[in-house]
Amino acid sequence: MLKLFYAPGTCARASHIALREADADFELQLVDFSTAEQRAPEYLGINPKGRVPALQTDAGILTETPAILTYIAQIFPTANLAPLSDPFEFARLQGFNNYLCATVHVAHAHRRRGERWADDPAAIAAMQRKTPESVAACFQLIEDHYLTTPWAMGSTYTVGDPYLFTITQWLPFHNIELTAFPKVADHHSRMLERPAVQAALDAEPARKG
């Protein structure tokens, strides 16, 4: 039985949607950020990084969204969530997910997680001020160079789609208008029509903290 450790509205939503797209039998386990449960000893035993998502499997625990997404695609091959038999297309998908993880999410994280990279409150405030510019630059790159239609990687829906959707939903935190990126906006609308996406959104309680 798979168990996804998540917090509402975080990047864990991508894995949550992917599990529903795969029609997986899984359990959702909320990690309560409002009480810093992600840094409590019990959760650090699950994921020593103190982050979500973590996916508990019969073989052990997995972390890092791109790795979890690919795992879901691989263990539910009939859901066709990744181009598993084409190394180039698979790597293109991995590259897309990796950019979301290591560049876009990181740009976003400078808004509220600046203490990871500086101690000075003025420096943390300076990081916050720049996220509208740095996050928008990432989305401009996605809009101009990476996003295709109807889905992120082309004609076939993949695990890259829930990941892009999840991070797209963070644009309002940076006062960035989704309409600035027409292809991203179309993608976001298309995602909202999917039953798996609606089911995931419905299953996550309102974000706290």
Add this chain to the structure above:
Amino acid sequence: MLKLFYAPGTCARASHIALREADADFELQLVDFSTAEQRAPEYLGINPKGRVPALQTDAGILTETPAILTYIAQIFPTANLAPLSDPFEFARLQGFNNYLCATVHVAHAHRRRGERWADDPAAIAAMQRKTPESVAACFQLIEDHYLTTPWAMGSTYTVGDPYLFTITQWLPFHNIELTAFPKVADHHSRMLERPAVQAALDAEPARKG
């Protein structure tokens, strides 16, 4: 014919080593950071992100180290550089590489690339001051929770090894002693004994700029 766009001493070294471990037929193409070639129009046509590595293949161009590493492992399966037939072990490797990319490399990048995340020179200086702490915390986590022996993922050498090795070599930039992390230090020594690693180091000119 594969062509790897790289700059000496950067994270592209991981892909460079992996190509040599796979005994791949490939060409190295230097991107000269000292003249900001990575942001010149010609290179932006290869990789719009203006970063290395980029791997040119017959099917197109790939970016992002974890994606390139997995691609190399997949197209040279006899080199046995990833557990391709075990989705859990494959995801564990992906998770390791992803942590190096999205957390460890990002912590390191705050030393000289702070302008990505703040404009204020004082904030950029504050970021620089914290990298010895934040990078060391990453390596402590690797030492305590992730690194096995003799290789990063266990008994079999994988593409996670050249990636860890590459980032380990950045510790001196943060005045972090490798001896603080005995398992990482052992891994680094073991890597230096590999012919593919020595060949890659020999092939890279001294870093400029």
